[in-house]
Amino acid sequence: MPRTHAALWRDPALPHVESRRACHSRACYKAHSHPTFSIGAVDAGVSHFTGTGNGQERLTPGTLVMVPAQRVHACNPEPGQAWSYQMLHVAGDWLAALRLESALGGAGPGEPARICRDPEVYRQFCELNGLLFSNASNAEKDAALIAFLGDLDVAAYPPLAPAPALEASALRGLLARIEGLDPAQLSLDALARESGFGRYALIRAFRAATGFTPHAYLLNARVNRGRQLLGEGQALAEVAYRLGFADQSHFQRVFKAYVGVTPGQYRGG
Numbered sequence: 001m002p003r004t005h006a007a008l009w010r011d012p013a014l015p016h017v018e019s020r021r022a023c024h025s026r027a028c029y030k031a032h033s034h035p036t037f038s039i040g041a042v043d044a045g046v047s048h049f050t051g052t053g054n055g056q057e058r059l060t061p062g063t064l065v066m067v068p069a070q071r072v073h074a075c076n077p078e079p080g081q082a083w084s085y086q087m088l089h090v091a092g093d094w095l096a097a098l099r100l101e102s103a104l105g106g107a108g109p110g111e112p113a114r115i116c117r118d119p120e121v122y123r124q125f126c127e128l129n130g131l132l133f134s135n136a137s138n139a140e141k142d143a144a145l146i147a148f149l150g151d152l153d154v155a156a157y158p159p160l161a162p163a164p165a166l167e168a169s170a171l172r173g174l175l176a177r178i179e180g181l182d183p184a185q186l187s188l189d190a191l192a193r194e195s196g197f198g199r200y201a202l203i204r205a206f207r208a209a210t211g212f213t214p215h216a217y218l219l220n221a222r223v224n225r226g227r228q229l230l231g232e233g234q235a236l237a238e239v240a241y242r243l244g245f246a247d248q249s250h251f252q253r254v255f256k257a258y259v260g261v262t263p264g265q266y267r268g269g
Contacts (some may be wrong), residue, residue, distance in 0.1 A: 011136045016094035017145055019129055020047060023084045031074040036089040038067040041125050045083030049075045051113040064116040064125055066152065070109040086129050096148065102198035104150060105157030113174050114156065121155075124148060134253070135246045143188045143203070143215040150200035164197060164205040178218050186218055223258040226251070230267040239263070 006025065010018035023043075027155025031050070047059045059065065059075070067073050067093040077083040092109060099106050107114065116122075128148045132141055166174070174195065178186065191214055192202045203213050210217055222243045229239045241252035255263045 004186070007133070009133050011138060011141075013236045014068050014142055016091040017132070017142075018089050019132050021085075021129070021133070022087075024082045024216050025084065026077060026082050028076040029074055031072050033072045034067070034089060035069055036091055037069050038090070039088045039125065040067070041086045041122060041129075043084040043086060043126075045081055047075050047083050047085070048078065049073065049115070051075075052115060053112040053249050057115060059115070062115045062117065062119055063120045064122055065113055066107070066112045066116065067113040068107040068109055069112055071111065073113055086126070088125075088129060088132075090149065091144070098146060098149065098198075098200060099153065102150065102155045102200040102204075104200065106155045115178050121152075124151075133252050136248065139188065140215050140219075141185055143199075143213060146188065146199050147203050147213050150203065154204075163208060165169075166195075166205045166209050170195065171206075174206065174214070175217075178214055179221055181218070186212060186215065219254055220258060223255055226255060226263065227266065228258070230263055233267075234266075236263050 005021075005023040007021045008018065009020070041064045042059045043063050044061055046061075046171050049057045049059050049065055051067060051071055053064070057065075065075070073084075095106070098104070125148065130142050131144050174191065175193075176193070188202070191198045195202055195205075197205060206212070206214050206217070212220060222245075226236075226239050226243055229242065234242075236251070237248050240248045243251065243256065245251040252262050252264075255266070259266060
């Protein structure tokens, strides 16, 4: 029988978010509510959810459920069976501020939960949660959280304002600013203040202009610089340090995600 395993991620530097993973769990929960906006994802097994206002819903692997703060709900595996899931909790006041600054709509406290069965949204959620559990920087984690939550709201609710556009001169200034920064100094909050956009509004505008979020743009630039340094024969640890990655394993993970091979494989041809 597979071993039950659970892991919790939280960081005092990001007090507005925490996440949990559970594998092969048989735990059952009474109907309850959270003071947070919560997103659950079923990874394996089948569960039964109440909280949408439509009676009990059967959730299969790859299904997400978005639960507003204060919404009474319950989610449990089929009797006698185990399931695996992920659960993300976001502080309600922080989310309300994010929505306000970027003119986003969204479900309010106590409103019915929403179920999503879109495979791409599930993939993006797993990617976000994997990032939260990784050794990526807090700024990168927070930016990814903002992008994911904003995209969820835009997809589910009519935007309260059209997507903003970056003028060519403003875009050039942002690109120069990002490329000239030490990775540890890249702050979405600071970029948003300088550009006059909300944080998610800036992500939308920047992504529309470049195809990247600001943090993804920086990662891509760092990987391209890494290709050059590896080609010059520099050691992996030295390249990771020069490019501002937390450690060599972080550099290897990001490099492979962008290039398709590890730095060592790339350097060896």
